[in-house]
Amino acid sequence: xxxxxxxxxxxxxxxxxxxxxxxxxxxxxxxxxxxxxxxxxxxxxxxxxxxxxxxxxxxxxxxxxxxxxxxxxxxxxxxxxxxxxxxxxxxxxxxxxxxxxxxxxxxxxxxxxxxxxxxxxxxxxxxxxxxxxxxxxxxxxxxxxxxxxxxxxxxxxxxxxxxxxxxxxxxxxxxxxxxxxxxxxxxxxxxxxxxxxxxxxxxxxxxxxxxxxxxxxxxxxx
Ligand SMILES: *[C@@H]1O[C@H](CO)[C@@H](O)[C@H](O)[C@H]1NC(C)=O
Ligand SMILES: *[C@@H]1O[C@H](CO)[C@@H](O)[C@H](O)[C@H]1NC(C)=O
Numbered sequence: 001x002x003x004x005x006x007x008x009x010x011x012x013x014x015x016x017x018x019x020x021x022x023x024x025x026x027x028x029x030x031x032x033x034x035x036x037x038x039x040x041x042x043x044x045x046x047x048x049x050x051x052x053x054x055x056x057x058x059x060x061x062x063x064x065x066x067x068x069x070x071x072x073x074x075x076x077x078x079x080x081x082x083x084x085x086x087x088x089x090x091x092x093x094x095x096x097x098x099x100x101x102x103x104x105x106x107x108x109x110x111x112x113x114x115x116x117x118x119x120x121x122x123x124x125x126x127x128x129x130x131x132x133x134x135x136x137x138x139x140x141x142x143x144x145x146x147x148x149x150x151x152x153x154x155x156x157x158x159x160x161x162x163x164x165x166x167x168x169x170x171x172x173x174x175x176x177x178x179x180x181x182x183x184x185x186x187x188x189x190x191x192x193x194x195x196x197x198x199x200x201x202x203x204x205x206x207x208x209x210x211x212x213x214x215x216x217x218x219x220x221x222x
Contacts, residue, residue: 017152020152024044025041026187033174034178035059036061040162050195051076058071068086077098092201094204124137133153134151134160135151137149146165148177161178161179163178
């Protein structure tokens, strides 16, 4: 009895779709939760470790909106820092550093996110994202009662999108880190220049305030 049950469970587990996070990709997204569009670029290959998320309007983003609203914003994470860049103002500041590892900034999201190392990755079936069928996984993040989600195209195996629980200032103002990738926009070749640090950002101040660090290792994240 027990051994046949175990075998059944084993067979069940082996047929579960497995998530694959490409080490390098760029995709155009729409975000209902942040009420904006932009692109999401990520390169987590060894020796790079960078990401750039652009927001046509950063007003719906937890970090961008704290500093400027109703203007484009970019979150550039590279070389140990996460910068907030506002190309039209122009303005740039360092939101936090992850070089020293003692500040809760987090580097770019990478394959480790999907590795199920902590056993908290749950397959949740299929969901239609912008018109195509996608597998859905739930991953527990820093808010224990709220899941983060990763979606992957059933047919192509490419990412369909991400949805990380977040809010603007209070939980009454939902503003998930939701990026739904447009069909056909995922490209696995990302030029290195995508992650170039703008001149304005190179000697930029720390952003400070309530959502970013005021200096290296100043832990103010809430
Ligand atoms: C992740 O690991 C847990 C615990 O081992 C397991 O129950 C779960 O099915 C795994 N998730 C996936 C998607 O394989
Ligand atoms: C993917 O990006 C590369 C580099 O920017 C570009 O040369 C190529 O044409 C793109 N491929 C597609 C299918 O858009």
